[in-house]
Amino acid sequence: MIIGLTGSIATGKSTVSRMLKQKGYPIVDADEISRLVVEPGSPVLESIAEAFGYLVLHPDGSLNREKLGSLIFNDEEKRKKLNGIIHPAVRREMIRQKEEWLEKGANTVVMDIPLLFESKLQSYVDKIIVVSATPAIQRERLIARNGYSADEADARINSQLPIAEKELGADAVVDNNGSLEETEHQLAKILNEWNAKL
Template sequence: MTLVIGLTGGIASGKSTVSQMIKEKGIRVVDADIIAKEAVSKGSPALHQIVQTFGEEVLLPNGELNRQQLGAIIFSDEEKRKKLNAIVHPEVRKELLEQRDEGVSNNETFVVLDIPLLFESKLEGLVDRIIVVYTTPELQLSRLMNRNDLSEEEALNRIHSQQPLEEKCQKADRMIENTKDLAFIRKQLENILNEWEHTDK
């Protein structure tokens, strides 16, 4: 039987690093971010809805979504964020299910759904087990500011738009701590996968 694992974390917590390590093991990873980007690609129905909701200013001159502009609008306004999620999330959920079920029908040992907003989007029911990638608030803030070239206020707005990492950890089956080096992360991941591979769901 296939064990479906939900991989989540907070923004800049290191989830993408763990996701890449899982892919390197040959495990199917279904990436909600990639699916979401495809869902709002140029000419898509979802992008049309976004423009109708938020205005032409969220488009680049070439007709593609201006993610930076949209991010500036939604990360500081919960109501607008909910409107965006209502447009994008149904599309993402549908594709997640299709790709998950393909792995299950192939009887793969693991299928990993990489979903940043797993809890916020109430998608826990799509998976059997949940791993949260955790880091300290200080590291999370500094990584996000450096990675996205954001001010402290902008970075905090993005962090606070998600559930606190501590809350996510309480809901998870396992936690991977990302406070040291890659070897530290890899060891935790391998321990979890080895344990789950040899125990029944």
């Protein structure tokens, strides 16, 4: 079984991903892969520099995420252009890692994909878990964790598909407004109901 794990900014998806890892489930992490494909010297990083200018690179040849982020944050065309370079490479590597786990004999593989719905990757997985929190809790966490102002936090939250919409596409929802124990308990129940063997 391939489980897709998703959520929105500051809903606690990474926390649930860590819980799954601790239980021994293999994780294919889209964020980790998106860092991997833009390592210095990679063809993807070269394409990004060609498309956006070499100013998006640090002197050591690594990607200057802040610089690139500021270029694309309010520019839909540039964001699409960047996604067109990065996404295909990330998808290829995600599929490669998933296949590798299955070949090693894994019964269940978790694909941790923050933008599962936005990128329309539902077909990559058999079941979807959405980690959910209220916008008020998301805002609180972003202010505490990232030092954002309330407006900055809201802008980040509103730039994503509403969590309520993601919940509609989920096979199961983990409500992560409460304690870690409550989250852990919900996760265990879902895995048990789905008979998600290691």
